Amino acid sequence: MWLPQVENPYCKVATFALPSIPEQAASLTDDDGEGIIVVSGSTMTKAPAYSHFLLAHECCHHTLGHVKMLKKGLGQLGPQPFFYIKPALRKMELEADCCAVKLLKASHEDDSIIAGEDAMSAFGDEPTGAHYPTGSERAANIAACAGVE
Known part of the structure; x- marks a missing residue:
């Protein structure tokens, strides 16, 4: 299946727009283990400024090693992997938000x-x-990161 690739100015990870996805964006790996990013085409159309935040955020998941770390960790855990990585997911989201702010x-x-x-x-x-932080936590984190020079 062919997916429309979109320009992502924040990293060299292949980025694709899908008409509609459950999440607004996601960082994954393909069958060859290469990083990919998928974003909601409707979000890109309706909220261009926010879509840039999403693109930067997802790039950060790749550049900070989150995607590879999760893939490696999930491969070694039992049937309830999210129980074990829940604290890491919270931390990774906040890190990716702050990294996105810097970009x-x-x-x-x-x-x-x-x-x-x-x-x-x-x-x-x-x-x-x-297992992500609340919206209030993430908003405060983004504001704090934006205030750091």
Whole structure:
């Protein structure tokens, strides 16, 4: 199946847009173990500034080694791997958010940082994904990272 590849200015990881996916973006590996990123085409169309935050965030999961670490860890764990990696998932999301802020600051995309913070704030005290920090935690983390020079 052919997927439309999109330009990702934040890393050299192959990035593809899908019309609709359950998550707005995800970092994965293909059958050959190469990193890939998939993003929601509808999010890219409807919220370009936020989609830049997502692209940078997903690049950070690859450049920080999160994807390889999870793949390696999941291969060695039993039938309930998320129980064991739950604390790591929270930490990785916060790290990827902060890394994304740095990438966006370097390219002078403050609107994308604000869009990421706003999107996380919309979750309030609800988790932003399975075993992820709450929206409030992530928004505060993004703001703190944006304030660091």
